[in-house]
Amino acid sequence: EDQVTQSPEALRLQEGESSSLNCSYTVSGLRGLFWYRQDPGKGPEFLFTLYSAGEEKEKERLKATLTKKESFLHITAPKPEDSATYLCAVQLKEGGKLIFGQGTELSVKP
């Protein structure tokens, strides 16, 4: 069965304290992996797409990496405005269906 698992479920950081979020997946075939950010009361907002193992993408304090079994979202020197739920989604090669993980709720305290 195709599955996407994110950890931890929740993460509390102090401002400036770097950390990483994990997204592990077992799927029949990977077309791409997406990271989204979701703020309360809003829809998920697209951050990155990764297509192949070894690929990395960066945006401000965020960097996403991909291996054959998992992806990491690294947050460097986070700020309170980085607080949100971060969702990982895997697009299947067959049919293109997108499967989401449960998300990691990140809280950054000043």
Added chain:
Amino acid sequence: DAGVIQSPRHEVTEMGQEVTLRCKPISGHDYLFWYRQTMMRGLELLIYFNNNVPIDDSGMPEDRFSAKMPNASFSTLKIQPSEPRDSAVYFCASTAGGFSPLHFGNGTRLTVT
């Protein structure tokens, strides 16, 4: 571009009533998706359309749920009759297809009492 537009933002209804959720995708996007989000199950794909044609509705919970896309700029998700367990946030998303990411609306929060 205004993005994906959903209405209403909030819907409160009584069990047994019919509920209709509406979505306007981004112009030019050929794919439209309906998702449901709950604390317990996260984001679940209900159904998706390509060029207004339903492609995969295997996520639709039961016959009480139906979705239509009469044209490229409008889709509806209908629940009839509604039940308390249908309470969730329903998202619509669209994409140009291929490797393009999904763009989500801000959702409809449905409460069935």
